[in-house]
Amino acid sequence: MLEENTKPDNNIKQNETPSEQSDFLHSMEGNQLMSWTSKVLNQPRREIILGPIIILGLATIICLGITWKMWGQIGKNLDIWFGMCLIVFSMLGGLLLITRQKTIFNYRATTTGIAVEHSLYYPNFAGPLFKGSAVLVIILFIGIAIYTGSLIFLIGPVAMSLGAARYLIGWKNEIKYEKSKPWNEYNFVTIDRPSSVIVIHRTDKTVGFETRFENKKNLEQYLQLLKELLPKTATFTEDTWPY
Incomplete structure (x- = not known):
């Protein structure tokens, strides 16, 4: 955070x-x-x-x-x-x-x-x-x-x-x-679907702003929002978030 x-x-x-x-x-x-x-x-x-x-x-x-x-x-x-x-x-x-x-x-x-x-x-x-x-x-x-x-x-x-x-x-x-931070400063996104967590990172993929969800609908809506707001070069990765 x-x-x-x-x-x-x-x-x-x-x-x-x-x-x-x-x-x-x-x-x-x-x-x-x-x-x-x-x-x-x-x-x-x-x-x-x-x-x-x-x-x-x-x-x-x-x-x-x-x-x-x-x-x-x-x-x-x-x-x-x-x-x-x-x-x-x-x-x-x-x-x-x-x-x-x-x-x-x-x-x-x-x-x-x-x-x-x-x-x-x-x-x-x-x-x-x-x-x-x-x-x-x-x-x-x-x-x-x-x-x-x-x-x-x-x-x-x-x-x-x-x-x-x-x-x-x-x-x-x-x-x-x-x-x-402002959306345009984030370059990486980690998506942990089993844990219903999405984390946006600036440069270091071990730290970032975490968002947690109770239902998949909100997760997908937020993910779509990120695709529209983050830089076009941002990398989206499906992975386990261990923290």
Whole structure:
């Protein structure tokens, strides 16, 4: 992407229609040619596969660490051990849901270029829910430490879970804004039909302005638009976009 600004906002209108889009999108000069909204998973294929494996593996390692710390007391405190492991998997599972959340994109293409605003797709209650759950987890861990009379539960693997809780407390959904360069500066186009992605490049084919689609009709309409607006020498390539 070429130009980006971020603005924290926990009350994003997740189902905006093109007519309700922000002033940023309408700041794109030129006459509007096309606008659309897409709600898609904005992650490389490798991250989609590895993400759950890494997070669930980390939760398992933390629980093994808790088991090692409590090894001589598990028989008497089985309920505490089970509760702590349940909390760990719940917290990291929550982080997994955040990282696997779909992104909503609002695009506006004009005669001079294209602009997009995008943010993760969450209901309005997501922020308070995440923060409330994180506070509850911190209170539970402190309570367990007081109950057992040992602060050992607040260090080591448990500290990693507390770190995840602190992240959720400070969580904010960001709206990101991007604008393209003028159409005549782009010389290459990558079309990834299986992923419903089109990327326009200036000189370096590993970076560019990405556009994502929920349906093939919008993809084909945008592709036809590019053929009319980009220089006649622009190269169109059907290929996988790995980023």
